[in-house]
Amino acid sequence: MTRRPTTTPAPVPPDDRTRLLAATHHTPHGVLGAHPTHGGVAFRAWRPYAQHVAVTTPEGLHAELHDDGDGFFTALLQLREVPPAYELEVTYADTTQRIADAYALLPSLGDLDLHLIAEGRHEQLWKALGAHPMEHQGIRGTRFTVWAPNAQGVRVVGTFNYWDGAAHSMRSLGSSGIWELFVPDIGEGELYKFEITRPDGSKTMRADPLATRTEEPPANSSVVHASHYTWDDDSWLERRAARPVHESPFSVYEVHLPSWRPGLTYRQLADQLPAYITDLGFTHVELLPVAEHPFGGSWGYQVTGFYAPTARLGSPDDFKYLIDKLHQAGIGVLMDWVPAHFPRDDWALAEFDGRPLYEHEDPLRAAHPDWGTLEFDYGRKEVRNFLVANALYWCQEFHIDGLRVDAVASMLYLDYSREDGEWTPNQFGGRENLDAVAFLQEMNATLYREVPGVVTIAEESTAWDGVTRATHHIGPGGFGGLGFGLKWNMGWMHDSLDYMSHEPVHRKFHHNEMTFSMVYAYSENYVLPISHDEVVHGKRSLVSKMPGDWWQQRANHRAYLGFMWAHPGKQLLFMGQEFAQGAEWSEAHGPDWWLLDPAYGAEPDHRGVRELVRELNTRYRAAPALWERDTDPAGFSWVTGDAAEDNVFAFLRHAADGAPLLSVSNFSPVVRHAYRLGVPDDIPAWHEILNTDAARYGGGDITNRDPIKPEADPTHGHPTTITLTLPPLATVWLRP
Structure with a gap:
């Protein structure tokens, strides 16, 4: 049987009422909700646009609250204590809702969280702040928390309250600067923002700094989200x-x-x-x-x-x-x-x-x-x-x-x-x-x-x-x-790209730009980046930075990648450069994938450059000499770093325990026949494992036949010598 007790108004005190209306109240839970007082329990709710508000309990209590104006509904019920579980029955013009009272609940953020936040040491801050669907005091809903220490007041607004925060004023949790409110009966997918009253009394609507999901731009509301993903890694x-x-x-x-x-x-x-x-x-x-x-x-x-x-x-x-x-x-x-x-x-x-x-x-x-x-x-x-x-x-x-x-x-x-x-x-x-x-x-x-x-x-x-x-x-x-x-390694990137941009006839005057990186190569642990920053804003794509006709540009591009992959340091290449895209990157349309599609008349040259990148990565991963000692000076030695007149660079990469790799780059457009290079004397023969001039990469297919056997002739500080044919604008890798 429903009990309808006699009620009298329990008005919100004038100062509290003023501050709630102005959205400048720090402790709305101290006013709204249910509070023991002289003569019973005072119930207060603030529900703008409601026609009626009543308090109900599972035991059959049903008490209408008095309409005090401005959306405030209050009543003093002759009860000995606050009902442990009560709901508000809110009637609007076209609907009636039964909801738990947010202002009857304790703070949903723990003291440890507040302590860690105050210390600036909460390493999982996203679990404390933001919007979190959860169960609190046996009620399902969403906890909203935000750091706004200068605010006079904060409300949460969203699709669940028609973007009017009057019914959802947040409370300040002491000196932490954190504002909190648990809103019953709302969950994932709701849009929300925080309505903040600034120190000067003006208001601003802000997206949640800790939101884990947002609307798709240009919309900018935050979205209540909980992950349900199960990893398999x-x-x-x-x-x-x-x-x-x-x-x-x-x-x-x-x-x-x-x-x-x-x-x-x-x-x-x-x-x-x-x-x-x-x-x-x-x-x-x-x-x-x-x-x-x-x-x-x-x-x-x-x-x-x-x-x-x-x-x-x-x-x-x-x-x-x-x-x-x-x-x-x-x-x-x-x-x-x-x-x-x-x-x-x-x-x-x-x-x-x-x-x-x-x-x-x-x-x-x-x-x-x-x-x-x-x-x-x-x-x-x-x-x-x-x-x-x-x-x-x-x-x-x-x-x-x-x-x-x-x-x-x-x-x-x-x-x-x-x-x-x-x-x-x-x-x-x-x-x-x-x-x-x-x-x-x-x-x-x-x-x-x-x-x-x-x-x-x-x-x-x-x-x-x-x-x-x-x-x-x-x-x-x-x-x-x-x-x-x-x-x-921004220095290597700028220097090497500057060298490559010069016509080969002038490169001898810039030879040091390709060798200077080894002066400081072990001062840090480096990545060699050819990144998005280098192929936008008029800088042109990587292949377009190269001099010469189209064949020479592609040959320079391939030779440079071969040099880069062999140089101490890790490698980074921006999309589109792996197949020598000629146009600058644009976020509007992305890489020119049609260059790889024969159906669109694409030249095989682009597919050849991509094939080279595939081969570079394959050879690189299989050769510890190229990555095991990137930060160890013992992992690198010049064979010749001073062949400026020839535009040739040759160096050895050494593994901790295994075969070395010899990299030779010829950045001149001429074939260098019978080119002599000193090598260690404990290797009976060398094998060419990569040549950027190979036909399958789009090159002229000038290669070295195996085996390449050393001769007992001291050169470049080594007791033995090998003689190579260096293709034009190409890099060659050799291993024992």
Whole structure:
């Protein structure tokens, strides 16, 4: 039998009412909900647009609340205690809902989480902040939490409340700056944002910084999400930690996922990309930034959703499926990560709660001078925690094998792209950004501690000392190492591309540009990158940088790749360059795949270059001399590095225990007959295992017949000599 007790109003106190209406209340749970008071239990609900609100219990209680105006409904019931389980029956013009009262619930975020957040040490921050479908006090719903320490008030708005947050004011959890609300009866798929009341009283609608899923741009709402993916890559994860990366084969195919095959989803890419990379023999794929970004033309380098893979290609679980398929094919997955800056979109991180929060409060430190973006405040522990946890998030939740960290130089220097008067020295009077140094060290140390087999790679374009040195090893400059595993060798890239751009007749004047890299080759653990940055913005594709007619351009291209794969360091090649695409890359249409299709009149030359890349990777992986001692000076020796008049470079790569490899490059357009090179005397014969001039690659097929036997004639500091025919614009590899 339903009990309908006599009720009297229990009005919301005027000050609380004013603050709730203005969205500036820090403790709505202290006013709304059910509270013991003199004479019984006071029930208060705020349900704008409702016609009636009643309290009901499983025991049969049904009590109408009084309409106090402005959407407030209250009643004082003559009860001894708050019912352990009650619901609100809310009647609108066209529907009646029975829902648990969000304001009857305790905080859904634990004290340990709050302590770790306050310390800036919550390594799984994404499990504490954001939106999480869960069960709380026996009720299914979603917990919303957000860091907004400067806010006067925060509400959660979304499709579940018609984007009106009046019924869902959040509570402040003390001095942590965290706001929390558990909303019963909503779950996955709901769109939401946070409505923040700034210190000046104005309001702003913000996407969730910790959202793990977003709407597809240009829409920018966050999406309540829970992963249901089951991984099948255990054997891969066990294998990847077996050997250090710098002592392993590491050949990287760089990909912009939205344009590799335009129009494909993550799952459709999973049907094609692993097979293509496997066929070409690359050990890893590197993805341009996948985190959500509003402007596709930024290629992902202006991130707004640091915890959400872009919705352009599918769901987060779809992205996990792609990574899983790559792992099952034996391919490591690297991802570009962008902790250097973020865009100024007024729905994202910029002045998130009305004041500088994620960005530095000093305008000179906040504004990035080159990209119109904002730089993170690495000195703020919560911001550092946001970024360190983000690095862990991608590696732990998505099984990413490594992060290539973008624009490290812009983080390390206070005067980066700034003139005198536009920057302030650090506390010691220097130009180093000490906060950024500490952040990078913490990020690397944490990632290597928590994720076995992971690798971090720095895109760092200066001579900063110790980028790949351990964080606890102090260098000459007084800094510990930054702790990266590898570093992009931008110097080698610029020097070698400059050399190759010259007509062969002038190359002798630039010979040192191809040999200088060996002066510093062991100062860091290097990757040799021919990346997306080198084939856009008027820089032309790799083959188009080469001089001469079309045949010579392709020959130069092939010879350069042969030289690159043999040079100490790991390799990275951007998509399209593996088949000598002539046009610059455009994210609008991606690689010119038609160049490989005979049905479209494609020349076999492009297929020949791709065949060479396949062969380079095959030979590379089979020859420990080319990767085992990349960071050891004993793994390399010049045969001749001073043959400038000939445009010839010859060097040996040595394995720790095995056969050496001899690489000889002739960057002149003439055949060099009977070319003499000194070699070790303990090898009875040499065999040509790769020749970039071979006919199947599109070359002239000038090769050396086996066996090539040494003669007892000292040359180049070696006791014996071999005599070779060097094809024009070609690289030759030989092994015992």
